[in-house]
Amino acid sequence: MISVKNLNFSYTRTPFIKNVGFEVKTGEIFGFLGPSGAGKSTLQKILTGLLTGFKGSVLVNGEAIGQHNNSFYENIGVDFEFPSLYEKLTAYENLKFFASLYQKHRDINTLLSKVGLLNDANKKVSDFSKGMKSRLNFIKALLHDPQVLFLDEPTSGLDPSNARVMKDLILNEKAKGKTIILTTHNMYDATELCDRVAFIVDGNIKALDTPRNLIMKRGASKIAYTYSDSGREIKMEVPLNKTSEDETFLRLIRTNCLLSIHSGEPTLNDIFVELTGRQLQ
Amino acid sequence: MKVKSLFLGDVRFQFKYGFYFIYLFFSILYIGLLFALPRMWREKAAVIMIFTDPSAMGLYFMGSMVLFEKSERVLNSIAVSPVKPWEYVISKLFSIGLISSVVSLAIGIPAGIVINPFFFIFGVFLCSCLFSAVGLMIACKITTLNQFILATIPAEILINVPALIWLFWYKKSWLLVHPGVCIMTLCSGEGAPLPALLVLFFWAVLFTVLACGTVKKMLRSVGGVKL
Ligand SMILES: Nc1ncnc2c1ncn2[C@@H]1O[C@H](COP(=O)(O)OP(=O)(O)OP(=O)(O)O)[C@@H](O)[C@H]1O
Numbered sequence: 001m002i003s004v005k006n007l008n009f010s011y012t013r014t015p016f017i018k019n020v021g022f023e024v025k026t027g028e029i030f031g032f033l034g035p036s037g038a039g040k041s042t043l044q045k046i047l048t049g050l051l052t053g054f055k056g057s058v059l060v061n062g063e064a065i066g067q068h069n070n071s072f073y074e075n076i077g078v079d080f081e082f083p084s085l086y087e088k089l090t091a092y093e094n095l096k097f098f099a100s101l102y103q104k105h106r107d108i109n110t111l112l113s114k115v116g117l118l119n120d121a122n123k124k125v126s127d128f129s130k131g132m133k134s135r136l137n138f139i140k141a142l143l144h145d146p147q148v149l150f151l152d153e154p155t156s157g158l159d160p161s162n163a164r165v166m167k168d169l170i171l172n173e174k175a176k177g178k179t180i181i182l183t184t185h186n187m188y189d190a191t192e193l194c195d196r197v198a199f200i201v202d203g204n205i206k207a208l209d210t211p212r213n214l215i216m217k218r219g220a221s222k223i224a225y226t227y228s229d230s231g232r233e234i235k236m237e238v239p240l241n242k243t244s245e246d247e248t249f250l251r252l253i254r255t256n257c258l259l260s261i262h263s264g265e266p267t268l269n270d271i272f273v274e275l276t277g278r279q280l281q
Numbered sequence: 282m283k284v285k286s287l288f289l290g291d292v293r294f295q296f297k298y299g300f301y302f303i304y305l306f307f308s309i310l311y312i313g314l315l316f317a318l319p320r321m322w323r324e325k326a327a328v329i330m331i332f333t334d335p336s337a338m339g340l341y342f343m344g345s346m347v348l349f350e351k352s353e354r355v356l357n358s359i360a361v362s363p364v365k366p367w368e369y370v371i372s373k374l375f376s377i378g379l380i381s382s383v384v385s386l387a388i389g390i391p392a393g394i395v396i397n398p399f400f401f402i403f404g405v406f407l408c409s410c411l412f413s414a415v416g417l418m419i420a421c422k423i424t425t426l427n428q429f430i431l432a433t434i435p436a437e438i439l440i441n442v443p444a445l446i447w448l449f450w451y452k453k454s455w456l457l458v459h460p461g462v463c464i465m466t467l468c469s470g471e472g473a474p475l476p477a478l479l480v481l482f483f484w485a486v487l488f489t490v491l492a493c494g495t496v497k498k499m500l501r502s503v504g505g506v507k508l
Pocket residue numbers: 011034035036037038039040041042043081185504505506
């Protein structure tokens with residue numbers, strides 16, 4: 001569905017996006033994960049045809065970006081990282097206007113109610129809170145039922161329950177066979193939603209795999225336990241796949257002498273730090 | 282019909298952002314002024330008012346529309362929609378052209394200068410489109426209102442000065458190649474209207490085509506790269 005080869009791009013003279021290449025299959029949620037300024041939004045803008053002057057080949061939904069014509073956008077939905085709405089029009093008027101630019105569109109009120117905005121439909125967007133604007137911006141991208149969705153940090157600035165609603169809507173689109181590019185710096189969202197993630201740092205892809213493989217490839221899961229030895233609390237760790245070899249651990253279990261026990265998987269964040277030497281947030 | 286959707290969108294935009302209110306305010310002010318003036322000055326004054334106001338307003342309204350769309354990032358959304366550059370341009374020009382024509386009639390009829398309504402309305406409409414197209418081209422290239430106002434000064438001088446010279450002193454027919462002179466001819470009912478209309482049509486189409494090119498470039502580079 002999306003194919004990027006030898007992509008190079010810069011806003012200035014110094015190279016920024018360097019030799020990026022990846023493929024996204026139909027029906028996949030593909031994540032761009034990386035720290036601020038890594039080039040996630042830049043990549044997304046290239047994929048949606050908003051930046052000219054890149055080198056390399058970019059194919060989206062069978063069309064080469066740069067040679068695409070306007071009907072290409074009938075099947076592309078973009079949720080920008082900032083609201084892109086007429087501030088003085090109401091939520092409903094905004095959606096109605098944008099819907100009218102496409103050949104087909106979904107029912108506006110259904111979409112509004114899905115993100116809990118039906119009661120605010122006739123409020124001006126300038127009176128919306130930040131989270132309300134993000135939700136409206138998000139359904140604006142779904143309005144024409146596009147085959148490919150580009151979502152730039154859709155859940156940022158949302159409270160947990162609204163973020164949940166939005167993530168369910170994203171999964172719902174995937175279930176309908178839509179291809180989704182999801183940009184985020186939230187590793188939990190990436191782990192939960194993405195089939196595959198690309199770690200992006202300084203305009204490069206540093207790693208690309210399923211969240212599970214990325215986590216598994218690195219440090220195995222561990223068990224951490226504590227017990228008391230002549231009044232002193234002792235902390236121990238054992239890899240999950242070596243527990244049967246840990247005599248102390250087995251003895252403690254048999255004698256009910258464990259003080260505490262936790263298993264810990266590395267998170268995508270740990271892996272990110274390990275692979276790139278950079279923090280996500 | 283995308284042009285129709287865009288046109289309706291632009292009309293709603295102009296209404297909500299208070300453009301119609303400004304038109305109404307100026308129309309009432311101008312009509313009031315016209316009747317305060319001595320009868321012999323009334324016709325010339327009305328021609329100047331129509332030339333500088335309803336038609337030329339396009340220049341400024343276009344600027345503010347595009348600047349609003351830029352600052353609210355709506356242009357990004359339009360750039361990733363199936364809207365074609367010419368559809369964007371035509372709907373904007375027509376929406377402003379329509380209201381300009383209505384306001385010009387409101388000023389022209391009481392002043393008694395609408396001798397031939399066909400030439401009058403088409404003249405104002407084309408003139409408005411020409412100004413709007415110029416305004417659109419400038420607005421595509423700049424980012425702040427101050428830059429816009431500075432950039433419109435040369436455009437204003439180029440369009441206005443020859444027209445005023447023609448109206449007051451120098452009525453030579455070769456000046457008819459100038460679009461401002463054409464609109465003066467059409468509004469005042471002096472001179473031959475048909476050649477004036479054709480010349481004006483030529484200018485309006487030329488600048489509309491140029492504006493389409495500018496808009497195309499702008500939509501392809503809202504991501505932040507200057508072409
Ligand atoms: N329009 C622009 N002109 C020049 N430089 C830009 C432009 N937009 C972005 N940049 C630069 O490109 C780099 C990457 O920006 P980008 O917006 O792609 O980062 P990001 O990964 O999306 O970050 P964030 O997580 O903060 O959204 C930054 O150094 C930024 O300063």
